[in-house]
Every structure is written in C-alpha cells, then in structure tokens.
Amino acid sequence: MLEKALSRSIRLICLGGVTLGMSAAFAQTATPEIQKVTVTGSRISSPNAESPSPLQVLNAAxxxxxxxxxxxxxxxxxxxxxxxxxxxTNSNFSTASAGVATVDLRNLGIDRTLVLINGRRVVSGLPGSAAVDLNTIPTDFIERVELLTGGASATYGSDAVAGVVNIILKKNFNGVLADAQIGGSEQGDDAKRKLSVTFGTSSADGASNIMGHFGYSRQGAVYSKDRDISAVDQYSTGALSGNVDELFQVTRPFYSSFAPQGRFFHDTGSYTYDAAGNPVPFSTNGSATLPASGFNRSEFRTIAVPTERYNFATSGNLALGENHSAFFEGNYASTSVTTKLEPFPLGAENIYVDGQVPAELLINGALVRNPIVPQYLYDRISDTNGDGLRDYYFSRRISEVGTRGSTAERDTFRLASGLKGTIKDWNYEVFGVYGSTKEAQSSAGQVNVLNFRHALEAIPGADGTPMCADATARSQGCVPINVFGFNTISPAALKYVSAPGSLETKTTQKIIGANISGEPFQLPAGGLGVAAGYEWRKEYSSSTPDALTQAGLNAGNATPPTEGEFSVKEAYVEARVPLLKDQAFAKSLSFLGAVRVGDYSTVGNTTSWNGGFEWSPVADVKFRATRALSTRAPNINELYSPPSQDFPQVEDPCEGVTATTPGARADACRAAPGVMANINANGAFTLNQSDIQGVSGFNRGNPNLAEEEGRSTTVGVVVTPRSIPMLNKFTFTADYFKIDIEDAIVSTPRQYALESCYGGGNTSFCNFITRRPTAIGANSAGSLEFVDTAVSNSGGLGTEGVDVTVAWADNVGPGRLNARLAWTHLLDGYDIPLPGAERDPWEGEIGAAKNKGSLSLGYKWGKFNLTSNTTYIGESALDNVFLAGFDAAPGSVKVKEKVYNDFQLTYNLRKEVDLYAGVDNAFNTKAPPIITGLPGNTTGAETDAGTYDPIGRRYYVGLRVKM
Structure with a gap:
C-alpha cells in the first residue's frame, strides 16, 4: 500500500507543478495585499466580513x-x-462503509450536511451518497473549519439543508513542520500512531507559493471481549419480559442459539451435542440443571475497527502579473479498514425454502437414507412438509469457515485548479474540480448455499462411504458435509462450500464553475456587495458485489449492483445591501439575499433562496435574522438502487380475521384469495412459525423522486462589548434555529404499508405486498411472501433549538487564559414517515440529547500551555415508539448525562520544538448501558458507540518541530 500511495502522491504533486509552471513563478511582481475576504455563508468579498448566518470556527490550534x-x-x-x-466505533457490521468518518449537523442526516474544501465541493466517500469521508482530509493541513448551521443551498447548492462544514486549508506556509505521535488506551488496545510532515516555500517576493503534506496514521482495534460491559452476550431483561422497570437490567449470558456444534430440531423438540459428541438438551443461557450450550458472539466482535491512512496533499499559487494568479489544490488518501465478527450463523432456511432438510432421498424411485444423519435424530423425525421424506431443521454456527469480516482498501483522489484575480475592483474565480473514490473489498466467512445443499444431500457410495447424491455436483468437487457436532466439517467439505466475497465501488465527481463578486456602486450607507456564479457538476457512482452476493447465494441477502449518474447546471446571485450607517439606534443595518436556480438531469428545475437582516443598534451589539429555502436533490442510491433483498420483521394485519369479522381491514384481507382460502381451511386466518419468520422483501430506489425542500429560520444576537474595558475580550452569541423539511426523501416503513393497504384507505401501498396464493412447503395459504419498501418524497423532518456561545480571553496572573463555551438546547426534533402520519418526536432521545455542550479552556504560561475540553451530553431517553410498546410514557426511561474530559500539556523545549502529552476521557467515564434489545444499541459495544465513548481512558505523547 505504501508503494502505491507514494506513487500516486508523486503524480499528484507533479500534476500540480505542471498546472502552475511553478519554476517560473518566482520572478513575478508581488501581488498587492487585498483587504477583502470571504467567509462561509456568503460569496461576497468585503472588508471586515462577518458571517450573515450562525457560524462557529475551529482553528489549527x-x-x-x-x-x-x-x-x-x-x-x-x-x-x-x-x-x-x-x-x-459503530460500523463494524457495515458492508460498504466500515471505518468511514461522516458528520451530521442537527441530526438531519449525513446527506443533508454539505462538506467543502476552500468553498468547493468534495467527492463522496460512500458510493451513491453525497457524504464526505473525513479520513481523506489531513488534519495537519487544515487552517480552520467553519461550521455554518442552517440552510445554505442558495449560496452553495444542493445538500446544504442542515448546514455547511467548510474546511479551509493552510496557504502561504514556509518551512517544514513535522509532528509525530503515539498513544493507546489504558487497556493496552486502540494503539495510535501518527506521523505528518508539512512543507512549503514561497518566491522571493512572496507572490507565489507551493506547499505539500504527507501524513500517516493508524488506529488499532478494540474488541468487545476486552471490555467488561461487552465481553459476554447479553440482553435487556425488560425487553425479554416486557417489564419496563427491567429494561436496564441484564440477562447475562444470553448466548446465541446458533452454536458451533449445531442445534437440531425433531418432531418433539431440539437437542445439541456435548464435547464428547453425545446428544444433550439445548440451552441458550443455562439453568441450575442444564449448562449453557449456546455461543458467545462477543468473543469475536469489534468495537472500534482498525484503520490505517496515508494522506498526501499539495497546493500552490502562481502570480500571473499584478492582479491575477493560478492556483491548484490536490489530495490523495489511501485508507485500509478491517472488520471482524463472529462466524456465520447458518439456518436450514438459508438453504431450503421451507427450512426442511431431507434425511432421505428418492434415488431411482427408492428411498435412500442419508448416512450422515445420526440414528438419534433419524429415529425422531417424520415427513413434515408433505414430500414423503423424513426431514429435520437445524441451525449451526459455521465456525470451521472462520470469522466473518472484510478488508476494504479505499483510494480518494481530488484535484482543483483554476484562475483568480481582480479586474477593475471585481474579484473573479474560474475553476475545475475532479474527484474519485474507489473501494476494493474482500470478505470471508460466507458459504455457497447451492454447494452446501448438494453437500448435505448424501447417499452411501459403492464402498459404503458417504458421497454427494448429485452426480454433477460430484464432478465439480462436492464432498458430503457433516454438521452434527463440534469441528465435524472436513477440510475438503469446507473447501467446497466456502464462498469468499468481493465488492468493487467507484464514485466520481466533475465540476466546472466560476464566481465573480464586487461592489458596483456606493450607497449612502456603504457599497452594494454583489456576487454571482455558475457551476456545472456531474456525479457518477457504481457498486458491484460478487456474483454469489448478487444472486443471494452466499447465505446472505441478495444485493444487486447499483450504478447511476446525474448532472446539474446551477446559477446564483447574491447581494448585500447596506441600508443605514451611523444613525441613531442603527450603527449599521443591512439586507442580505441570495437566489440559486438549478437544472438537474433527474429532478428538473430547482430554486433556493435566502434573505435576512443584520442590525447593529450600537457598535457592540448586532442582531441577525435569516429565512431560507434550501433544496436537496436525491442521490444516486435513492434514485437508482435496484431491488435488494431483506428479511424484515412485520406483523400481518390479517392475522385472526374470520369470515364474519367486521370492518374495512377484514374486508380488505378477505379480498386476497390466499387469505380467504386460509380462513376457509382454519376458520380464521392462521399463521405458523415459518410464516412469521419467512417474510422477505426488497428495498429499492425510485427514479421518479423529486427534490426535498427545507425551510429554515435563524434569529440571533452577537454581543462584543469592546467599549467596556472590563469586557472588551468577551464575546457572546445566541441563535434560535428552526428547520422544517417538506417532501423529505425517506423509505416507506413496511408496517405502515401493510396497515395502509388493509383498511388504511390507501390501496396504492398494496403494490408493495405479495401474498402466497396457496400453501407452499411449510408456509400457509395467504401468508406474506414479500413486503417491499421504496424511497419516496412522502416524509417530513425537522428540528428547532437554541445555540449559545461564550468566549473570553485575557491575561490572568503570569499567563493568558482562553475560555470558550458552546451550548445547544433542542426544543423540537421530529420525523413524519408518511403524509397524514403523526409526528415521531426524537428530541431528548439517545443520540439527540436536549442539552449538549463543550467547554474549552487554555492557559499559557511561559513555555507551558495547558488545555482542556469538557464535553457534556445531557440526560437522554429511550425511543418513544419503543417505550409505547411497554405502555410507557415518552421520556420515562432515561440514561444519565455524561461528561468527558480531555487534557493536553505542551512544553516548548526550544523556540520551534514542542513536546506534548494528552489524555482523553481522563476520568474514564463509562458509556451508559444501552444493551442488546434496546434502541440505539451498537452491536458489539452494548452502548450507543456513535454517541458515547465505548473505549475509555486513552493517552498519547507527541513531538512537534518547525524548521
């Protein structure tokens, strides 16, 4: 990987050098310093620019x-x-995205947060999505990060419904800066290694500059078995018993019933095998008289996936005369991620539609017993599916195949280049951007179900040795498989049934754009600021699994390939109109507005706009208010995903309906021929266990999607009392925000489709439902065969709250103290799954605490600099829909607030050499027990590992050298 990454980075740097012809740059005349700047939230360049919308900034320090x-x-x-x-820490079980790092402003979804580099778009790190993988952006090459919260589509385009994360890279850097760091958790895992070198040089007159960066980092694995909370499989006692008071009590162990020695079902019960190979009763959790014989999945699971990154970045600026320059910026990132989880749990239903494995075969008209099937089981089974053959059901952990998991290699490349400058006080920029992300993933631990079926169906050979019954399968290497007991699958049989998997993805982004800004004339209160621009963009994505996965023949869900593209042409205009200046109660008053129109190859024309005011009654106080309409066009997955198989858990609304049951629901059920046949046979519509567990369905995109629209309102105040001596280093901001998204792009909930089809007054949802017309195998007539879901514009989504920030810095004692507090209080947050459905509130639930805060403190004294950051996550409740199933009130079952403290001490060894050491989660705050069976649980972590820290206290030391 290192050789490949170095080769790609050299080409990147060379390409940048060719783009600018840097060798000729250093003879140019110095470009005069331009005093106009651009901030996130506006394309207008103006002196002393401030953001017209709520903005938070994180700098390189x-x-x-x-x-x-x-x-x-x-x-x-x-x-x-x-x-x-x-x-x-929450993607070990993901298929195409393990280890990716995304952000989600306001809990509105990763596709509604727009990530930019220097104000320009970045290629996605997820196939079919707009979400950017932050693994691809080197931290030591960043000058600052600007967080703009609220709709910004009129300024930046689609996807900025929740806001913008604008990453500003360093520029005009001279010299060499090296940073090396090592660390790990106090448990001896989560090993961290980091090395980065940033270098740059400028021409003698400072007009031109080129920079480069190399970074390497590795974060090691953290396994479930190495944390007490997750070392053993467990389950919420209350989720099992239905007692709301026991939801946080733990049933432990709660082993999986898919055991490596197998579990075998006969006519009157089930059994397994002990270590000596003897049949014994099966028990998942054990009892006073029966030992547990299940499987501890936590022994193999991963809390934090190991991630290795190589990052290369380069940028440059070449002066072309006094007022013009060429620029480029490029980066290449190579990321390797490895996931690991328990061996595959195989059930007979993965191989046979009805889940019944024949213990006898019909060969040339005669019944032949399968010699692999033990006598103990053979004597206790009969024909249960009507084919005239004795059959049985089994479940087994295929431990001989080994652990499941994958290794994903991702490569992201991005190059932006263009011209910028001034013409008669107008600033212009013309640019082009190309980006691509490729992923090659290999996986193990699955089996070929067709081969497995052939291997299960054995007959005696000429010498009495078992052989596969199918002659064609024998010619292809079939070896009978013995699933009865520990380690009974032979290496030859294992080779025949194993099915390594693969996944290849590619995402590309092409952009051509131009911006112009200036002040065409002066008004009494100042210059009229105007910006306008045009952008053409094309996005492409493909995702191709191996052939077995596409067909659903590796014991997993069928996942077909996805491919699609779209293009868009957009134009915008923005204005900043000064209305009053230096008047009574109006130190300044300005109007701000922007309009963007787009033409998509998929959804057609779109329009976004924003408008607002900034009013400073006095110099130290500013009020601001904006109203915006933002749009988000559907991404490639939402548009073009072909049907991919799933096995959902749903409740059939027709269950229990009789020939005389009154009501619209019963009438709709009886209209289905299979349901009526079932009622005639049983007196009421009746389902067996196979019917309940055998529902399948397909998830699919929708090429007829329209854009979604988000309406946002922000009202705020900024207080900077510079005229008060005691408070001239103090800043206070408070902003109210409200975002409501109409026609939100969502997937139709399956249960809602069932309820709507059968008596809910919307028969269009019946198109998602397929019932069996007659009894098939172990399944009853009229039982659900497929319940599909598709993406639509039928939902709503919104949030409301208040942001407060307080900052202060001044000399205290012998040193200087810096303090900054950021706080967010949620007033509302909701989903509407479909038109007419009730709101599902989520504010205050786990992952969306009503109160969150961050307090940063720093004290610099001589050669020492001590910093701390305290993160507060308020008290949070379990999901209200989940609690409704226990007849519990929303918010009645909560986890306590959590506080995390991080510290770093830096010592200046000499002028340009810093030694630093830090500790994260210094007081080893434990994550709340959001255990298996509760909503929000991250599999393998026994908490919500995306919200809370599942690892514990971690240390690191580093050395930073500037030359």
Missing part, C-alpha cells in the same frame, strides 16, 4: 490541542453535531 488523528473526532465534540451515521 484547536485541532493540534485535541490530539485528534481524524477531524471527525474533534467535530463530534461540537454540540451542533448529531450522532454520526458512520464512525470507527
């Missing part, structure tokens, strides 16, 4: 003092951030 190897780690401490959909 904040990043360095956090010790973070990944920007996500620092951003998650900001209270405006929701729980990430994907992080290193």
């Amino acid at each position: 904040d990043i360095a003092q956090s010790g973070a190897t990944n920007l996500q780690e620092l951003l998650l401490e900001n209270p405006t951030m929701g729980t990430p959909a994907i992080s290193r």
Whole structure:
C-alpha cells in the first residue's frame, strides 16, 4: 500500500507543478495585499466580513490541542453535531462503509450536511451518497473549519439543508513542520500512531507559493471481549419480559442459539451435542440443571475497527502579473479498514425454502437414507412438509469457515485548479474540480448455499462411504458435509462450500464553475456587495458485489449492483445591501439575499433562496435574522438502487380475521384469495412459525423522486462589548434555529404499508405486498411472501433549538487564559414517515440529547500551555415508539448525562520544538448501558458507540518541530 500511495502522491504533486509552471513563478511582481475576504455563508468579498448566518470556527490550534488523528473526532465534540451515521466505533457490521468518518449537523442526516474544501465541493466517500469521508482530509493541513448551521443551498447548492462544514486549508506556509505521535488506551488496545510532515516555500517576493503534506496514521482495534460491559452476550431483561422497570437490567449470558456444534430440531423438540459428541438438551443461557450450550458472539466482535491512512496533499499559487494568479489544490488518501465478527450463523432456511432438510432421498424411485444423519435424530423425525421424506431443521454456527469480516482498501483522489484575480475592483474565480473514490473489498466467512445443499444431500457410495447424491455436483468437487457436532466439517467439505466475497465501488465527481463578486456602486450607507456564479457538476457512482452476493447465494441477502449518474447546471446571485450607517439606534443595518436556480438531469428545475437582516443598534451589539429555502436533490442510491433483498420483521394485519369479522381491514384481507382460502381451511386466518419468520422483501430506489425542500429560520444576537474595558475580550452569541423539511426523501416503513393497504384507505401501498396464493412447503395459504419498501418524497423532518456561545480571553496572573463555551438546547426534533402520519418526536432521545455542550479552556504560561475540553451530553431517553410498546410514557426511561474530559500539556523545549502529552476521557467515564434489545444499541459495544465513548481512558505523547 505504501508503494502505491507514494506513487500516486508523486503524480499528484507533479500534476500540480505542471498546472502552475511553478519554476517560473518566482520572478513575478508581488501581488498587492487585498483587504477583502470571504467567509462561509456568503460569496461576497468585503472588508471586515462577518458571517450573515450562525457560524462557529475551529482553528489549527484547536485541532493540534485535541490530539485528534481524524477531524471527525474533534467535530463530534461540537454540540451542533448529531450522532454520526458512520464512525470507527459503530460500523463494524457495515458492508460498504466500515471505518468511514461522516458528520451530521442537527441530526438531519449525513446527506443533508454539505462538506467543502476552500468553498468547493468534495467527492463522496460512500458510493451513491453525497457524504464526505473525513479520513481523506489531513488534519495537519487544515487552517480552520467553519461550521455554518442552517440552510445554505442558495449560496452553495444542493445538500446544504442542515448546514455547511467548510474546511479551509493552510496557504502561504514556509518551512517544514513535522509532528509525530503515539498513544493507546489504558487497556493496552486502540494503539495510535501518527506521523505528518508539512512543507512549503514561497518566491522571493512572496507572490507565489507551493506547499505539500504527507501524513500517516493508524488506529488499532478494540474488541468487545476486552471490555467488561461487552465481553459476554447479553440482553435487556425488560425487553425479554416486557417489564419496563427491567429494561436496564441484564440477562447475562444470553448466548446465541446458533452454536458451533449445531442445534437440531425433531418432531418433539431440539437437542445439541456435548464435547464428547453425545446428544444433550439445548440451552441458550443455562439453568441450575442444564449448562449453557449456546455461543458467545462477543468473543469475536469489534468495537472500534482498525484503520490505517496515508494522506498526501499539495497546493500552490502562481502570480500571473499584478492582479491575477493560478492556483491548484490536490489530495490523495489511501485508507485500509478491517472488520471482524463472529462466524456465520447458518439456518436450514438459508438453504431450503421451507427450512426442511431431507434425511432421505428418492434415488431411482427408492428411498435412500442419508448416512450422515445420526440414528438419534433419524429415529425422531417424520415427513413434515408433505414430500414423503423424513426431514429435520437445524441451525449451526459455521465456525470451521472462520470469522466473518472484510478488508476494504479505499483510494480518494481530488484535484482543483483554476484562475483568480481582480479586474477593475471585481474579484473573479474560474475553476475545475475532479474527484474519485474507489473501494476494493474482500470478505470471508460466507458459504455457497447451492454447494452446501448438494453437500448435505448424501447417499452411501459403492464402498459404503458417504458421497454427494448429485452426480454433477460430484464432478465439480462436492464432498458430503457433516454438521452434527463440534469441528465435524472436513477440510475438503469446507473447501467446497466456502464462498469468499468481493465488492468493487467507484464514485466520481466533475465540476466546472466560476464566481465573480464586487461592489458596483456606493450607497449612502456603504457599497452594494454583489456576487454571482455558475457551476456545472456531474456525479457518477457504481457498486458491484460478487456474483454469489448478487444472486443471494452466499447465505446472505441478495444485493444487486447499483450504478447511476446525474448532472446539474446551477446559477446564483447574491447581494448585500447596506441600508443605514451611523444613525441613531442603527450603527449599521443591512439586507442580505441570495437566489440559486438549478437544472438537474433527474429532478428538473430547482430554486433556493435566502434573505435576512443584520442590525447593529450600537457598535457592540448586532442582531441577525435569516429565512431560507434550501433544496436537496436525491442521490444516486435513492434514485437508482435496484431491488435488494431483506428479511424484515412485520406483523400481518390479517392475522385472526374470520369470515364474519367486521370492518374495512377484514374486508380488505378477505379480498386476497390466499387469505380467504386460509380462513376457509382454519376458520380464521392462521399463521405458523415459518410464516412469521419467512417474510422477505426488497428495498429499492425510485427514479421518479423529486427534490426535498427545507425551510429554515435563524434569529440571533452577537454581543462584543469592546467599549467596556472590563469586557472588551468577551464575546457572546445566541441563535434560535428552526428547520422544517417538506417532501423529505425517506423509505416507506413496511408496517405502515401493510396497515395502509388493509383498511388504511390507501390501496396504492398494496403494490408493495405479495401474498402466497396457496400453501407452499411449510408456509400457509395467504401468508406474506414479500413486503417491499421504496424511497419516496412522502416524509417530513425537522428540528428547532437554541445555540449559545461564550468566549473570553485575557491575561490572568503570569499567563493568558482562553475560555470558550458552546451550548445547544433542542426544543423540537421530529420525523413524519408518511403524509397524514403523526409526528415521531426524537428530541431528548439517545443520540439527540436536549442539552449538549463543550467547554474549552487554555492557559499559557511561559513555555507551558495547558488545555482542556469538557464535553457534556445531557440526560437522554429511550425511543418513544419503543417505550409505547411497554405502555410507557415518552421520556420515562432515561440514561444519565455524561461528561468527558480531555487534557493536553505542551512544553516548548526550544523556540520551534514542542513536546506534548494528552489524555482523553481522563476520568474514564463509562458509556451508559444501552444493551442488546434496546434502541440505539451498537452491536458489539452494548452502548450507543456513535454517541458515547465505548473505549475509555486513552493517552498519547507527541513531538512537534518547525524548521
């Protein structure tokens, strides 16, 4: 990997050098310093620019003092951030996204947060999505990160419904800066290694500059078995008993019933095998008289996936005369992630539709007993599916195949280049961007179900030795498989049934754009600021699993390939109109507005806008208010995903209906021929266990999706009392925000589709449902065969709250103290799954605490600099829909607030050499026990590992040298 990464980075740097012709740069005349700047939230350049919308900024010092190897780690401490959909600690069970690092402003979804680099878009790190992988952005190459909360689509385009994360890279850097760091948890895992070198040089006149960066980091694995809370499989006692008072009590162990020695079902019960190979009763958890014979999955699971990254970045600026320059910025990131989880749990239903394995075969008209089936089982089974053959059901952990997991290699490349400058006081920029992300994933631990079926169906050979019954299968290497007991699968049989998997993905992004800004004329209160621009963008994505996975023949769900693209042309105009200046009760008053129109190849025309006011009655106080309409066009997955198989848990609304049951629901059920046949046979519509557990369905995209629209309102105040001597180093901001998304792009809830189809007054949802017309195998007539779901514009989503920030810095004693507090209080948060459905509130639930805060303190004294960051996550409740199933009131079952403290001490060894040491989660705050069976649980962690720290106290030391 290192050789490949170095080769790609050299090409990247060379490409940047060719783009600018840097060797000729150093003879140019110095470009005069331009006093106009641009801030996130506006494209207008103006003196002393401030953001027209709520903005929080993290600078390079904040990043360095956090010790973070990944920007996500620092951003998650900001209270405006929701729980990430994907992080290193909650993605071990993910298929195409393990180890990816995303951000989610306001808990509105990762596809509604727009991530930019220097104000320009970044290629996605997830196939089919717009979400950016922060693994690809080197932390030590970042100058600052600007967080704009609230709709910003009029300024930046689609996807900025919740806000913008604008990452500003360093520029005009001279010299060499090296940073090396090692660390790990106090448990001896989560080993961290980091090395980065940043270098740059400028021309003699300072007009041109080129920079480069190399970074390497590795974060080691953390396994479930190495934390007391997750070392043994467990389950919520209350979730099992239905007692709300026992939800946080633990039934432990609660082993899986899929055991390595197998569990075998006969006509009157089930049994397993002990270590000596004797049949014994099966028990998942054990009792006073019966030992546990299940399987501890936690022995193999991962809390934090090991992640290795190589990052290369380069940027440059070449002066082309006095007022013009060429620029480029590029980066290449190579990321390797490894997941690990328990061996595959195989059930007979994975191989046979009805879950019944024949213990006899019909060969040339005669019944032949399978010699692999033990006599103990053979004597206790009969024909249960009507085919005339004795059959049985089994479940077994295929431990001989080994642990499941995957290794994913991701490569992201991005190059932006263009021209910028001034023409008669107008600033212009013309640019092009190309980005691509490729992933190659290999996985193990699955089996080929067709081969497994052939291997299960054995007959005696000529010499009495078992052989596969199917002659074609024998010619292809079939070897009979023995699943009865510990380690009974032979190496030859294992080779025949094993099915390694693969996944290849590719995402590309192409952009051409231009911006212009200036002040065309002066008004009595100041210059009229105007910006306008155009952008063409094309996005492409493909995801191709191996052939067995596509067909659903590796004992998993069928996952077909996905491929699609779209293009968009957008134009915008923005204005800042000064209305009053230096008047009574109006030190300044300005109007701000922007409009963006787009033409998508998929959804057609879109329009976004925002408008607002900034009013300073006096110099030290500013009030601001904005109203915006933001749009988000559907991504490639939402548009083009073909049907992929799933096995949902649903309740059939027709169960129990008789020929005389009154009501619209019963009438709709009886209209289905299979349901009526079932009623005629049984007196009431009746389901067996196979019917309940055998429901399948497909998830699919929708090429007819329209854009969703988010309406946001922000009202705030900024207080900077510079005229008061005692408070001239103090800043206070408070902002109210409200975001409501109409026509939100969501997947139709399956249970809602069932209820709507059968008596709910919307028969269009019946298109998602397929029932069996007659009894098939072990399944009853009229039972549900498929319940599908598709993406639609039928939902709503919103949030409301208040952000408060307080900052102060001044000399205290012999040193200087810096303090900053950021706090977010949620007033509302909701989902509406479908039109007419009731709101599902989520504010105050786990992952969306009503109160979140971050307090940063720093004290610099001579050669010492001590910093701390305290993160507060308020008291949070279990999901209200889950609690409703226990007849419990929303918010009645909660986990306590959590406080995390991080510290770093830096000592200046000499002028440009710093030695630093830090500790994260210094007081070893334990994550709350959100255990298996409770909503919000992260499999393998026994908590919500995206919201809370599942690892514990961690230490690191590092050395930073500037030359």
